[in-house]
Amino acid sequence: GQNIDQPTEMTATEGAIVQINCTYQTSGFNGLFWYQQHAGEAPTFLSYNVLDGLEEKGRFSSFLSRSKGYSYLLLKELQMKDSASYLCAVMDSNYQLIWGAGTKLIIKP
Amino acid sequence: TAGITQAPTSQILAAGRSMTLRCTQDMRHNAMYWYRQDLGLGLRLIHYSNTAGTTGKGEVPDGYSVSRANTDDFPLTLASAVPSQTSVYFCASSDSPGGRFNEQFFGPGTRLTVL
Numbered sequence: 001g002q003n004i005d006q007p008t009e010m011t012a013t014e015g016a017i018v019q020i021n022c023t024y025q026t027s028g029f030n031g032l033f034w035y036q037q038h039a040g041e042a043p044t045f046l047s048y049n050v051l052d053g054l055e056e057k058g059r060f061s062s063f064l065s066r067s068k069g070y071s072y073l074l075l076k077e078l079q080m081k082d083s084a085s086y087l088c089a090v091m092d093s094n095y096q097l098i099w100g101a102g103t104k105l106i107i108k109p
Numbered sequence: 110t111a112g113i114t115q116a117p118t119s120q121i122l123a124a125g126r127s128m129t130l131r132c133t134q135d136m137r138h139n140a141m142y143w144y145r146q147d148l149g150l151g152l153r154l155i156h157y158s159n160t161a162g163t164t165g166k167g168e169v170p171d172g173y174s175v176s177r178a179n180t181d182d183f184p185l186t187l188a189s190a191v192p193s194q195t196s197v198y199f200c201a202s203s204d205s206p207g208g209r210f211n212e213q214f215f216g217p218g219t220r221l222t223v224l
Contacts, residue, residue, distance in 0.1 A: 042215035099151030
């Protein structure tokens with residue numbers, strides 16, 4: 001079966017760095033996406049990885065290891081507005097997205 | 110720019126009744142999707158359409174139907190609602206079904222309660 005695992009909840013301090021992990025087992029792999037979802041709102045796109053390595057975009061970076069079925073999202077210089085759920089999704093062999101349940105990130109002052 | 114709109118924002122529906130959730134995009138995207146999101150679970154794909162005139166079944170299609178008569182609109186119909194269909198429904202679109210261009214843009218969601 002297809003499976004995406006990520007921690008249910010994480011807590012971090014404003015100004016700090018946090019890493020949210022995602023492991024996956026899917027039928028085929030055509031890329032991995034990270035989305036941000038604030039409470040009561042729609043998900044919005046953060047990053048896309050299809051090759052191994054680190055993709056950096058401002059305060060956010062995403063890493064992929066296809067051989068390990070593993071990705072992480074790194075958030076630096078945390079701000080209160082980063083409090084949200086972070087969703088990991090893998091595009092399978094049919095080009096459909098398989099979604100993790102999301103990691104709720106709580107930022108404390 | 111509107112992007113993707115959904116209607117209604119929320120709805121309470123009696124079990125056994127039918128309902129159509131509306132979704133319209135103005136980005137001329139080829140692919141459109143319907144998901145449901147339930148607490149503790151990831152987004153689950155109900156139906157999708159890779160291009161106007163075609164539709165496909167996702168992970169949880171039972172009890173739902175869709176149509177794609179044109180590029181912009183992708184309505185989702187519940188023929189006879191049941192309480193297990195209580196959920197938040199998101200419509201999404203992407204330029205193409207694959208690759209980097211499968212970045213999906215989401216509508217604001219419809220919160221549906223079936224009693």
